[in-house]
Amino acid sequence: MRILTFIVMMQSLLMGVSISAQTPDFEKMVEYAIKAPSGHNTQPWKFKFTEKGIDILPNFDRSLPVVDGTHRELYVSIGAATENLCITARELGYKEEVSLLTNTKGECYIHVALVKSEQTLFCPLFAQIVKRQTNRRVYTGKLVDEDTLAYLKKIPYEKEVHVYYYKNGNASFNLLKEFVFRGNEIQMTDKNFKEELTGWIRLNKKQVAKTRDGLTYSTMGSPSIPTFIGKPIIKSFLKPKAQNKSDSKKIASSSHLVLFTTCNNTPEEWISLGRSLERFLLETTRMGIANAYMNQPCEVYSLATELQTKLSINGEVPTLLLRIGYANSMPYSPRKEVKDVIIRKPE
């Protein structure tokens, strides 16, 4: 028996796996962390187990250099994954403490210190992690009522993150709608933007099974089609006029546009925004409210700076624009396997 234990220990050490009773719990935390949203479903994260907790690291191999040259959306995505990880930790009876650190290359990453607690902590949002989804349908047109909005406005957010609501039809809603259209004019005539986007579109079951990432045909409301048929269809759709027509219907059917801002536009604040975003998404999921992204005006720098002065947002930086409303659910996006996002060996 002792010999067997010794062999297992040696094998684990050679593979760089720390022998820890907490490993199954940590793996479960990662399983739920990676259900977070990410730009183009790139899943730009890696996780490393340490003696004291879990490091959440940016995976720049999965970045989007054209639409997200500063890695802002990448850090928002890993912020959302951090929030899921913390909620799952509480659900499993751990107390967590999040620190934002910088590695030797000057890159920001996250350490979540985890201590097993005797108490069971109640996490009403845990059950929503598997239910949350981006819903790109045309919504029903039903408005989110004032009581629900008042509740959403009380969600505690991270420092330096602010959230603004614009009701369908009001002046700022209409202004933002115009900016989405202007964003489409710019992005849908940008060859590099379209090439990058097309590279993440998964047209059929085979592509989805192979990559387990990207924007899949089913989440965009299309049937599974062979690549040679799909490519020209995508090309014809990625045009300003077609996008504006589709977004116009989607925005008109929504209850509100919701804008997330930060004060200083730093990686630390992007992570905080991601954590706040996920809190908002899980709360709205719990209330049966659908959401989807209309992020063009935040992604195009000239439009975002114009919005800073045209909206009453105290000069803050427009970072993420969502629409919310009511709709039937959509198929879910795929995710990589847990083993593929955990770093087993020291880097």
Ligand SMILES: Cc1cc2nc3c(=O)[nH]c(=O)nc-3n(C[C@H](O)[C@H](O)[C@H](O)COP(=O)(O)O)c2cc1C
């Ligand atoms: C920072 C960020 C930016 C995003 N931008 C867009 C966007 O502009 N348009 C869009 O349709 N989806 C956008 N998404 C949604 C992702 O495409 C979506 O999260 C991903 O495909 C996974 O799907 P899921 O959210 O249903 O799990 C964004 C998500 C994040 C976190």
